[in-house]
Amino acid sequence: MGLCPCFGDDYEGSENPPADRDPLLLVSGMGGSILHSKPKKFGLTTRVWVRIFLADLEFRKKIWSLYNPQTGYTESLDKKSDIVVPDDDHGLYAIDILDPSWFVKCVHLTEVYHFHDMIDMLVECGYVKGTTLFGYGYDFRQSNRMDKLMDGLKLKLETAYKASGGRKVNIISHSMGGVLILCFMSLHRDVFSRYVNKWIALACPFQGAPGCINDTLLTGLEFVEGFESYFFVSRWTFHQLLVECPSIYEMLANPDYEWKKHPEIKVWRKHNKDGNVNINLESYGPTQSISVFEEALRNNE
Structure with missing residues (x-):
């Protein structure tokens, strides 16, 4: 049990040996990934989605975008920074508590607790972060078919496969995350067959x-x-x-x-x-x- 409810529990330090589990990858849906604004040169990285305080102001300043038909990408109006998805905690950080500020954790604002309860449950069931449990958050502004999203998912599957000793990966996707997986399966059928064992799609708008x-x-x-x-x-x-x-x-x-x-x-x-x-x-x-x-x-x- 953690020392303070504001910071949750830490199950990774458990003395129990890891359970025999196939690797599991959690994939979020629309709006279900933290997005950061990272300056191209110097400055502090800012969380622009999701946040409670100054949410509307930071959203307009950093994440408002226009679609570029020449590149196929939605590009931010703020040309001094890039929108990136944090990959901390083996990708789980970006899809766990979408506003991980101390205030949200202390008041337990469950509206932004995305995969949090599922992650805690899986860890209690013997899954180990970085070995058998991974997350994939992505820039939900973009087309689900874009190379950047496809390449990121491929890398995450390869990482989970290798970290678990060559065991195929099970996927649980939510909402638009299922569309992303479907695109990947269609465009990279050989990679999907090589690394994926089972796929569970929750509330996917096929x-x-x-x-x-x-x-x-x-x-x-x-x-x-x-x-x-x-x-x-x-x-x-x-x-x-x-x-x-x-x-x-x-x-x-x-x-x-x-x-x-x-x-x-x-x-x-x-x-x-x-x-x-x-x-x-x-x-x-x-x-x-x-x-x-x-x-x-x-x-x-």
Whole structure:
């Protein structure tokens, strides 16, 4: 047991011998990785996602971005720094407590406790960080198919495979992390077969996530609700980033999938014809919704 609840427990110092476990890699979903702003020359590295204090200000200054169609990457407006994902604690730090400040730990603000409980449970069950337990956080702004994300995942699988003595890796992915794994499996089938034993996908939007994505593109996204939202990144601020992120568009609804209930957007629209004004509730399916998004974002700045 740790000496202070603000800093949690340290199971790595256990005197019990490590259990016989296949290596396990945890992969986060959209917004489920800590992002740092690292100066290209000199200065301090700053956590810009996730944070509670000064969240909205730092988010606008450091992580607001534009999509570059020439490179395929979403690039920060702040040209003096790079957005990086910390790889501390064998990749687990970036997906554990997303705001690991002492304040969050002391008040136990569980809204930002991402893989924390699962990591603690796995360690108690005999998994050892750096030997049989690893994490993979990534820059969720980017397309899930980009080389940088694919190369990082390949390196993490190789590391887990070698650290465990050549045992194949089991993967647990959450949400958009499943899309990332699917892209990797499609683009690097030989590497996937060489290193991966089993893959468990939790709440993965294989056919898209129309409810979340439609709302995100039209009104923005909030990860924290209620009183805590006043200390977090605002819905509008987040919206200005996400509309520039290819990963969001990769989770639009699949129009060819046989949905039990077809996803749709319902919009009240005003029509003026021959001086007569009518307001109608109109419905748009996955394909027709594209025109709604284009119209809504046409003058976005």
